[in-house]
Amino acid sequence: MARPHLELGTHGRVRVYPDPAGYRAVCLYRDWDGVTRQVQRQAKSKGAAERALAVALRDRGRSGTGQEITPDTKIAVLAEKWFSELEGKSPSTMQAYRDRLDRQVLPALGSVRVREVSVGLLDRHLAAVRASHGPALAKMTKSVISGMCGLACRHDALKANPCRDVARIPSQTRRAPRALTADEVRSVRAWLSENATARERDLPDLVAFMVATGLRIGEACAVSWSDVDLDAGTVTVTVTGTVLRVKGQGLVVSRPKSAAGERVLELPSWCAALLRRRGPSSGPVFPAPRSRKLRDPNNTRRALREAFLAMGMPGVTSHAFRKTVATLMDEAGLSARSAADQLGHAKPSVTQDVYYGRRRRATGAAQVLEQLG
Secondary structure (H helix, E strand, C coil): CCCCCCCCCCECCCEEEEECCEEEEEEEEECCCCCEEEEEEEECCHHHHHHHHHHHHHHHHHHCCCCCCCCCCEHHHHHHHHHHCCCCCCHHHHHHHHHHHHHHHHHHHCCCEHHHCCHHHHHHHHHHHHHHHCHHHHHHHHHHHHHHHHHHHHCCCCCCCHHHHCCCCCCCCCCCCCCCCHHHHHHHHHHHHHCHHHHHCCHHHHHHHHHHHCCCHHHHHHCEHHHEECCCCCCEEEECCEEEEECCCEEEEECCCCHHHCEEEECCHHHHHHHHHHCCCCCECCCCCCCCCCCCHHHHHHHHHHHHHHCCCCCCCCHHHHHHHHHHHHHCCCCHHHHHHHHCCCCHHHHHHHHCCCCCCCCCHHHHHHHHC
16 A cells, blocks of 8 residues: 655654664654655654654754754844845944844844744843843844844744734833023034134034034034035035944945935025035035044034033033924924924924924924024
């Protein structure tokens, strides 16, 4: 009589034979490519050989022959495959994911095998990350691990994504936005202009430009003279990217994450006069103080923190200028849509919830910002 036909992913009768090393458990298994192959495992006792074969058949059934990711694959290998297949992410996002892998995922979980990943294991790990680094970083770590587990599921190495059932990570309580008053802005600009260290670091003009535009510090550092139109009746600047540091590449200009980030802004007359005094030239409008190369936003943030501390304004950051622009536009009666267009937000709700310093109501920005000159 012919041997019964095996369905895909099933095995035949298990037989155990004596072996010089103990016992050998053997059976036929029909792999996912349709080919029937012999599978065997050896052990010192009959029961141990049968158990070893059962584990091998279980894992073979989950993964299938030829799959790159199997239940026995280590998290370190899964992580690299997941990262290599990422597409459509900005350089800053890729760098953030790489940092989470290198700092939060691989040191703690790199040697764990895919089949050992459980809801409890991930829940404990993410709780530890939150305790050490805060909820925002824990949420990004969870997103990275979830993407990795999703890849394992697509390879049939996991039956379900365990990240779906871990405990919710509470959001960090947002501090109320700190927007500067017009008098405070003028005081800050005056202090920077009179301070020798601030002048050496080219902070007075950079801060004035950020106050006039509401640009992020990375966006301001990325503006080149080719982005500035000094010949038009109304002087404008075109925002096309942001400066960030990419491991292995150094400082680069990255395109905005959304279409809203690319925008053309009118400048107040006092800022137009400032730019005419500085140039026009070539390269970045605000280069590194001792070169014509791109300016490092992180170094600039550090310099501004030191300046604010010296002014007696601890806790104020470079983002205060963006909040100030949004708040002044709000107080002048301009719409949230106009403020969002000025700041490069795709959704006006982001501008209202995060960047308005006071909510008294609720782009024409150049006219409103004349008062800060």
